[in-house]
Amino acid sequence: MIRLPRKLIIILILVGLIFSITIDNIAFAREIEEQEIEEYYRGKVLFVQELESESYSRMVEQRAEVLLTTGPHQGERITVTNTYEEGNTYLSLYLEEEQDVILVSRDREGQLDQIYLHDVARDRGLFYLIIIFMLLLLIVGGKSGLKTIITLVFAGLIIGRFMLPLLLEGYDPIFITTVSAVIIIIPTLLIIGGINEKSLAAIIGTATGVGIAGLLTLWVGELSHLTGFNSEEAMMLFNLDQDINIRGLLFAGIIIGSLGAVTDVSMSVASAISEISNNNRRLRVSDLMLAGLNVGRDIMGTMANTLLLAYVGSAIPLLLLLLGVEMHWMRIINMDIIATEFVRGITGSIGLIISIPVTAFVAAVLMGENK
16 A cells, blocks of 8 residues: 655645635735724623613623733723623623623724624634644544544635635636535545555545535426525625625535535445455455445445434524424425425435445456456
8 A cells, every 4th residue: 555655745735725825815806995994802801890770670781891812902901881681692691700702893093993892702612622623633543633634624725715715706616616626535535545546446436426416406406496595694695796606506515515424435435445455355346346335335324314414403493493383394395495405415415325336336446356
């Protein structure tokens, strides 16, 4: 088995960084008129004073002294007000001393103007969680864990610095997402599996499965007249001053949403065939393919459930709302948002299923005795 040289890994990372910076600069090089700029600051609550509302006993008005800890005004102390009401979804922020908060201000010529309390700071907890995740990858996975971190960073750069900016610029979502998926798939599988027949089979299987999922989405989208306006965010995008293909974003979501699961299945099947072939070089193509299909069938059941349950989990509030109002099932199944979620889950699962025989066949042909 050929291992991926360290120099190649470093080159891939550097190319990805340079590529991402270049695309970022191209995508966001626009003329911006000089006007009031909305700035965000981090602050720490030093002192809180509570004043009960005279009109409503459950409502509490808080006046807090906050120390700015970031930005050009770091070290300055300001006073903000906050209204809290127990059980109220929109007035549920309760300030306490030593609490980290986010403040928003419209700066004029470097001066703070009308600074407000925006929300409690949550990014630090997310940062700690990411650190724990990476440490566990390194401790449990060793070199494989390090490769996983590299591929995750690489995929994040491609999505955040290449795909999303170009989609926002109005480029064709189908083309941009396909190119992004290819850029992510090939280096990821080569880094994880090395430059060998196993990685080649996994790349072909993943590309086939994801491509079929995307094509099915386009076909069913036309057949079912899906609009793409299945979320509040899509409607907000439509109102932006950009020419964004909202329907095309359905394709983009399917490709990126199913990419991870299909890659996992393809690499698992290819790895199983590779191990079997290494232990018995005399096995024929048909024997290896049958073994790969048997492994793939076991993986198929769990991964298909994973995809469907992930989509259902994200839609639980909506499903409960529909059940709570006792809406007729015919109306529910024909709603754009429900039909879209069905298409997401089922087409992604179909792509996952298709990738199994394709990967098994390609891996068996490449590694079998009569290759």
